[in-house]
Amino acid sequence: MNVKVTFVGTSHGIPMEDRYCACTMLEIGEAIYFVDGGAPVIHALLQRGLDPRRVRAIFTTHVHSDHTMGLPHFIDLVNWVYKEHTVDVYLTEQRWIDGMHALHLGMDIAPLDTNRIRMHVIDPATTVYEDENVKVQFIPTKHLGDEHPSNAILITAGDKRLLFSGDLSYGMHMKDFPTVACEEETDLFVCEFAHGLTFDNLGKYFDACKTKRLYFNHVWPMSKLADIEAAKEKYPFEVVASYDGLEIEI
Numbered sequence: 001m002n003v004k005v006t007f008v009g010t011s012h013g014i015p016m017e018d019r020y021c022a023c024t025m026l027e028i029g030e031a032i033y034f035v036d037g038g039a040p041v042i043h044a045l046l047q048r049g050l051d052p053r054r055v056r057a058i059f060t061t062h063v064h065s066d067h068t069m070g071l072p073h074f075i076d077l078v079n080w081v082y083k084e085h086t087v088d089v090y091l092t093e094q095r096w097i098d099g100m101h102a103l104h105l106g107m108d109i110a111p112l113d114t115n116r117i118r119m120h121v122i123d124p125a126t127t128v129y130e131d132e133n134v135k136v137q138f139i140p141t142k143h144l145g146d147e148h149p150s151n152a153i154l155i156t157a158g159d160k161r162l163l164f165s166g167d168l169s170y171g172m173h174m175k176d177f178p179t180v181a182c183e184e185e186t187d188l189f190v191c192e193f194a195h196g197l198t199f200d201n202l203g204k205y206f207d208a209c210k211t212k213r214l215y216f217n218h219v220w221p222m223s224k225l226a227d228i229e230a231a232k233e234k235y236p237f238e239v240v241a242s243y244d245g246l247e248i249e250i
């Protein structure tokens with residue numbers, strides 16, 4: 001089955017006039033999944049004529065606002081509008097989930113129905129999401145050092161494999177590149193490109209990368225778009241700087 005990938009938000013930590021923060025939507029058959037929710041998820045769906053009740057699960061790479069702040073409104077609407085709908089949301093820390101509940105109570109509306117809005121804390125060692133469409137695994141990274149967790153996300157959908165780096169350590173000083181990108185074949189690898197990351201400190205990994213498509217998101221500074229453009233000649237796989245609204249089918 002094909003996977004339709006929509007780059008809903010591709011900005012780095014701060015939104016831009018033409019870019020929401022990190023958020024990628026996957027459509028597989030009738031089901032919809034999100035990787036990170038830094039863009040307004042509910043609007044991303046409605047603006048594309050997609051029924052929000054098609055969203056099965058949302059996977060996040062870490063708790064930073066540019067990866068999660070589009071989620072509270074969606075979760076709130078599942079709670080009181082789409083009342084027959086169930087969604088799984090995977091987060092890296094319990095404190096975000098506690099904050100979501102507190103925010104909800106602060107809005108003086110019904111408590112979140114945790115039977116339908118199932119928020120899970122990811123343990124990369126043991127957490128696996130699996131349904132009839134996808135198997136999703138989490139690979140630890142060191143974006144937040146040793147203090148707080150972060151993870152890359154590997155999605156297997158039939159014979160297709162998609163890898164999302166999430167945010168990585170500054171300048172790769174924690175050597176947390178998800179090396180599964182070099183060890184196993186993927187159809188799409190979405191790699192962040194802020195945090196002092198360059199073709200110098202990531203080059204050895206890209207040289208060994210076994211993907212068919214290397215797409216960058218979360219690029220900063222934007223002058224690095226020129227570096228990505230120049231790298232297109234260098235690699236045997238497709239190299240693309242993603243942008244909001246870009247859709248591909250793999």
Ligand SMILES: [Zn+2]
Binds near residue numbers: 012022066167218
């Ligand atoms: Zn980020």
Ligand SMILES: [Zn+2]
Binds near residue numbers: 062064143167
């Ligand atoms: Zn971050």
